[in-house]
Amino acid sequence: MSEALRQRLRLVLTAGLAVFVVAAVVTADPPSEDRAQRIGSQIRCPVCSGESIAASPNQLATDMMDLVRELIAQGYTDDQVIEAVISGYDDAQRLSPPFNPATAALWALPGVVLIGGGAIALTRRRPSPESDQTP
Amino acid sequence: MLSFLGLLAVLTGLAGAIAVTVQGARSAAGKSVSLRRPVAILTGGAVAAMLVLETAILANDFTVRYVADHHSRNTPFPFNIATGWAALEGSIVLWGLVLAGYTWATHRRYERAPDGLGAAALAVMGLVAVFFFGVMATIANPFETCIEAAARSCLDSSPIPFVSASAPADGFGPNPLLQNHILMAIHPPMLYLGYIGLTVPFAYGIAALALGRPGTAWLVESKRSTTVAWSFLTLGIVLGSWWAYEVLSWGGWWAWDPVENASFMPWLIATAFLHSSLVQIRRGMLQSWNFVLVISAFALTILGTFLTRSGTIESVHSFTQSAIGPALLGFLALILVGSFSLFALRATAVAQPSRLDSLSSREGAFLLNNLLLTVYAIVVLVGTIYPIVLEAYSGDRVTVGAPFFDRLTAPLSFGLLLAMGVGPVMPWRLARAEVVWRRIHGPLQTGLAAAAITAVALTRVGWVVAVVATSVFLISVAVRHAWVQASHASRVKKTSLVAEFRRLFQRDPGYWGGQVSHIGVAVIAIGIAFATNLSTNTQVSVVPGDVVQFDGYELTYTAPFLQRYPNREVQGARILVAKDGKQLDVLEPSLNIFANSSTAIGSPAVRTSLGGDLYLSVRAIDPESVTLRLDASPMQWLLWFGGMVTAAGGFVSYRGRLAARRDREPSLV
Numbered sequence: 001m002s003e004a005l006r007q008r009l010r011l012v013l014t015a016g017l018a019v020f021v022v023a024a025v026v027t028a029d030p031p032s033e034d035r036a037q038r039i040g041s042q043i044r045c046p047v048c049s050g051e052s053i054a055a056s057p058n059q060l061a062t063d064m065m066d067l068v069r070e071l072i073a074q075g076y077t078d079d080q081v082i083e084a085v086i087s088g089y090d091d092a093q094r095l096s097p098p099f100n101p102a103t104a105a106l107w108a109l110p111g112v113v114l115i116g117g118g119a120i121a122l123t124r125r126r127p128s129p130e131s132d133q134t135p
Numbered sequence: 136m137l138s139f140l141g142l143l144a145v146l147t148g149l150a151g152a153i154a155v156t157v158q159g160a161r162s163a164a165g166k167s168v169s170l171r172r173p174v175a176i177l178t179g180g181a182v183a184a185m186l187v188l189e190t191a192i193l194a195n196d197f198t199v200r201y202v203a204d205h206h207s208r209n210t211p212f213p214f215n216i217a218t219g220w221a222a223l224e225g226s227i228v229l230w231g232l233v234l235a236g237y238t239w240a241t242h243r244r245y246e247r248a249p250d251g252l253g254a255a256a257l258a259v260m261g262l263v264a265v266f267f268f269g270v271m272a273t274i275a276n277p278f279e280t281c282i283e284a285a286a287r288s289c290l291d292s293s294p295i296p297f298v299s300a301s302a303p304a305d306g307f308g309p310n311p312l313l314q315n316h317i318l319m320a321i322h323p324p325m326l327y328l329g330y331i332g333l334t335v336p337f338a339y340g341i342a343a344l345a346l347g348r349p350g351t352a353w354l355v356e357s358k359r360s361t362t363v364a365w366s367f368l369t370l371g372i373v374l375g376s377w378w379a380y381e382v383l384s385w386g387g388w389w390a391w392d393p394v395e396n397a398s399f400m401p402w403l404i405a406t407a408f409l410h411s412s413l414v415q416i417r418r419g420m421l422q423s424w425n426f427v428l429v430i431s432a433f434a435l436t437i438l439g440t441f442l443t444r445s446g447t448i449e450s451v452h453s454f455t456q457s458a459i460g461p462a463l464l465g466f467l468a469l470i471l472v473g474s475f476s477l478f479a480l481r482a483t484a485v486a487q488p489s490r491l492d493s494l495s496s497r498e499g500a501f502l503l504n505n506l507l508l509t510v511y512a513i514v515v516l517v518g519t520i521y522p523i524v525l526e527a528y529s530g531d532r533v534t535v536g537a538p539f540f541d542r543l544t545a546p547l548s549f550g551l552l553l554a555m556g557v558g559p560v561m562p563w564r565l566a567r568a569e570v571v572w573r574r575i576h577g578p579l580q581t582g583l584a585a586a587a588i589t590a591v592a593l594t595r596v597g598w599v600v601a602v603v604a605t606s607v608f609l610i611s612v613a614v615r616h617a618w619v620q621a622s623h624a625s626r627v628k629k630t631s632l633v634a635e636f637r638r639l640f641q642r643d644p645g646y647w648g649g650q651v652s653h654i655g656v657a658v659i660a661i662g663i664a665f666a667t668n669l670s671t672n673t674q675v676s677v678v679p680g681d682v683v684q685f686d687g688y689e690l691t692y693t694a695p696f697l698q699r700y701p702n703r704e705v706q707g708a709r710i711l712v713a714k715d716g717k718q719l720d721v722l723e724p725s726l727n728i729f730a731n732s733s734t735a736i737g738s739p740a741v742r743t744s745l746g747g748d749l750y751l752s753v754r755a756i757d758p759e760s761v762t763l764r765l766d767a768s769p770m771q772w773l774l775w776f777g778g779m780v781t782a783a784g785g786f787v788s789y790r791g792r793l794a795a796r797r798d799r800e801p802s803l804v
Contacts, residue, residue, distance in 0.1 A: 013580060017580060017584060017586075021586045021590055021600060021604065025597040025601075027595075028590075028597075051390070057755075090532060091532075095537060095538050096535075097534065097535055102525060102533065103533060105517075110513055110514045110543055114510045121491075
């Protein structure tokens with residue numbers, strides 16, 4: 001078998017595997033997720049230290065999780081459930097802060113640094129790789 | 136008496152620290168002075184302070200306020216020893232001891248070839264020690280004498296030794312969370328060895344700036360300490376996470392708690408620094424960037440200590456509140472303003488002599504790695520301090536919790552994983568596509584095959600499959616690289632393959648240690664993907680005799696039990712674990728009620744096997760029934776194992792040769 005043919009076979013094998021993996025992922029059924037768990041992990045337990053109501057063994061957290069399940073059963077959307085469960089508290093009960101003027105910097109800063117840093121790295125490049133003589 | 140000896144030790148350490156600073160600075164200025172005696176005094180004082188504190192604890196000397204407030208006669212071994220650093224003042228004593236240890240090691244290295252850079256670095260380390268011993272001598276004095284005792288603690292104390300002392304008959308004992316698992320006694324010292332070790336590269340960096348010598352000498356001289364510090368920091372973070380998993384009974388291992396973040400931020404920046412310093416040593420690039428990183432890494436360790444110890448942030452860890460907060464904040468400001476002013480003053484000396492030839496090169500991959508790690512650290516930093524800053528300025532309250540961190544760090548982690556796979560096989564300067572392709576196509580197939588198996592056998596959730604593909608790819612790249620080199624050498628030299636593998640590590644421990652760490656990180660990534668995605672949990676209420684089916688196990692609740700210890704009462708449930716009718720184990724999850732605390736602390740019971748963990752925790756218990764949370768996490772051990780491998784890689788590369796080896800680029804086939 002010639003080297004060129006072996007190369008081509010390898011490429012075909014790699015591509016075939018990649019296609020298979022992508023197809024398997026794309027055609028997968030949506031995971032049967034625990035909605036209550038996911039919503040509960042977004043809400044802070046009011047009387048615990050930094051835990052979500054899904055994680056806390058506290059009685060109040062357990063009660064709030066029961067409310068989450070009840071509202072899901074009544075057909076509420078995720079946002080509506082969170083809205084209803086934290087009514088009476090402020091937005092600080094959300095473990096993922098909402099995007100608003102007060103939190104704009106929080107959400108934007110990492111992206112700004114990523115883009116800015118990337119731009120600096122790119123502009124630091126030499127115009128031509130061949131021109132380098134110094135070690 | 137012990138109060139007096141302790142204070143004497145602290146003052147000795149302080150005197151030694153001042154002497155190291157002064158003599159180091161004089162020596163750096165060209166005077167011929169020995170640093171041996173100052174360093175010996177500093178080290179002696181630090182060791183004595185820790186010994187006196189431990190003696191006071193072991194001797195139950197409740198006239199010492201720290202002992203009265205944090206120790207109790209019935210605190211068992213080894214938690215009584217750990218009490219010596221578990222609370223604020225003691226932790227500063229440990230800090231001083233570790234810093235003195237690093238100073239001593241740096242001095243030993245310096246003595247072999249004394250130069251201005253080493254002397255100046257020792258002066259900087261002395262200055263840092265002045266702060267910590269100064270704090271010990273004043274606002275956080277662990278040796279204050281108790282002058283007015285309450286039933287189980289000290290009401291009033293005096294810094295002056297030999298005042299008429301008063302002592303409670305017994306003390307309160309340590310925080311309950313600190314006395315129920317052996318990992319709790321181990322992981323903080325590991326973290327401290329990591330945190331404080333970062334003082335060494337910082338000191339060398341400042342010394343290089345102060346002397347106007349921004350070459351590679353400071354990086355080379357401090358490389359060993361940086362690697363040791365990084366390895367301990369890794370170990371500390373992993374063990375801390377393991378402790379949280381085994382003790383905190385919420386079934387998780389990482390909560391983006393401010394204290395976890397405090398240890399993670401310096402780790403991220405130190406990791407970036409380990410890589411970027413290599414770029415400067417090899418290619419002369421990133422000079423100023425390395426100064427920025429080393430100053431940031433050190434500042435983040437102080438910020439981390441501030442967050443942990445000042446009680447500013449609500450967290451299970453912030454059990455201490457005291458005057459140390461403002462002092463640490465002031466010190467942090469001093470470091471940032473001082474260091475960056477010096478950096479700005481020397482800006483002209485810190486030139487960029489060499490630039491990047493091509494983004495497609497080893498240094499290009501390092502640049503990407505540095506960018507991602509820095510952004511990662513900024514995400515963690517901003518997320519951790521944003522609520523405090525916002526509330527301080529506008530009064531608005533906001534919580535930044537796990538969902539925020541997860542969402543922002545997931546893509547960054549994935550990008551890092553990819554860079555770790557390709558980076559190590561990219562040649563320096565310019566990586567031509569066909570060269571890189573030759574080195575990665577085999578591993579690429581292995582990674583894709585692993586992904587295919589995952590998709591068929593375990594899960595078809597996209598990101599899990601992607602993480603498996605990337606991680607297995609990364610591991611195969613490293614293994615193939617080692618295999619190609621070792622087998623080639625053994626064929627040519629007619630030696631055994633095993634001997635050639637060993638020789639790889641002997642010849643370039645820096646590179647291969649790094650590869651071991653990369654493999655460890657890949658294992659962690661697979662562990663996280665599995666544990667997050669394939670784990671299941673449920674909550675059940677059972678009465679004795681009930682049988683529950685869960686994750687293929689048959690769990691039988693036999694009876695509640697009650698155990699009384701001197702310091703706590705344990706209420707638990709005895710659960711028989713069986714599979715396919717075969718009895719496997721008896722698990723006893725429980726709630727601990729401590730004498731000095733009203734809240735019950737859960738102790739989960741974990742059955743670990745190769746396939747995964749069965750994790751039981753008590754939510755509520757009364758004589759009739761018990762409410763249990765059941766967690767099944769497949770291959771949870773991958774996380775701890777991967778963490779150990781990552782740290783081990785650091786310890787391997789510790790022996791790494793320091794000189795740049797431009798002409799010995801490992802030849803790849």
